[in-house]
Amino acid sequence: MILYGGKLSPFVMRPLLVSRAKGAEVALGDFDGGIKSDAYLALCPTGKMPLLIDGDLALAESQVIADYLDMALPGPALLPADAAGTAMVRLIVRFADVYMVPALTGLFRGREHPEGVPDALKNMGDALGYIEHYRRADDVFAWGASFTQADAALIPLFFFLDALDGPMPTKALVAARPGLASWWERAKASALGAQAIAEQAAGLKAMMAARAG
Numbered sequence: 001m002i003l004y005g006g007k008l009s010p011f012v013m014r015p016l017l018v019s020r021a022k023g024a025e026v027a028l029g030d031f032d033g034g035i036k037s038d039a040y041l042a043l044c045p046t047g048k049m050p051l052l053i054d055g056d057l058a059l060a061e062s063q064v065i066a067d068y069l070d071m072a073l074p075g076p077a078l079l080p081a082d083a084a085g086t087a088m089v090r091l092i093v094r095f096a097d098v099y100m101v102p103a104l105t106g107l108f109r110g111r112e113h114p115e116g117v118p119d120a121l122k123n124m125g126d127a128l129g130y131i132e133h134y135r136r137a138d139d140v141f142a143w144g145a146s147f148t149q150a151d152a153a154l155i156p157l158f159f160f161l162d163a164l165d166g167p168m169p170t171k172a173l174v175a176a177r178p179g180l181a182s183w184w185e186r187a188k189a190s191a192l193g194a195q196a197i198a199e200q201a202a203g204l205k206a207m208m209a210a211r212a213g
């Protein structure tokens with residue numbers, strides 16, 4: 001089994017975190033020729049990372065890969081046993097993908113398109129508000145008392161809310177949601193969270209150095 005992509009990508013880190021939470025470490029690789037090569041596009045027509053290859057199976061889309069790994073690997077299930085709990089975890093993941101990710105894209109484009117930043121900040125705040133609305137404030141993890149698919153989705157996205165802060169007030173968006181803010185502090189202090197964040201930070205540093213040089 002191999003997962004193609006780089007650790008800076010929140011979409012690559014998500015299934016990587018899932019594998020780690022299950023007590024494994026899916027092998028990571030760079031695709032020969034890159035993600036726009038014909039060979040890659042034949043396996044993954046979106047031309048995006050991650051791509052998981054497991055035998056004859058070629059899977060695109062981070063959450064689909066995360067769900068596959070959750071089922072295919074031994075280790076603790078990363079969805080709650082009850083239907084309502086599973087629905088809540090899936091809802092948090094969906095809010096992350098449908099609302100946080102487009103807002104983050106607007107923030108990433110802030111230097112070239114500063115006119116889009118106010119909307120992106122508002123949309124990110126709204127997305128965080130949706131998650132805060134559904135979370136139970138005293139849950140230790142994103143949902144419930146153990147690491148789930150929701151933590152795996154949120155941690156690598158929240159990394160960027162810390163990383164982008166300064167020119168844009170992204171940390172304040174989190175601080176304004178106290179339940180999520182304290183979850184984020186716990187997530188960063190956890191072994192899985194600290195490792196993911198350190199790896200994303202190293203990836204960001206390398207990307208900035210490559211751009212500067």
Ligand SMILES: N[C@@H](CCC(=O)N[C@@H](CS)C(=O)NCC(=O)O)C(=O)O
Pocket residue numbers: 009010011035047048049050060061062063
């Ligand atoms: N919905 C996709 C998003 C994947 C995605 O946007 N990956 C980025 C890296 S962070 C990418 O490969 N971008 C390259 C491109 O769009 O050309 C998923 O969840 O896997």
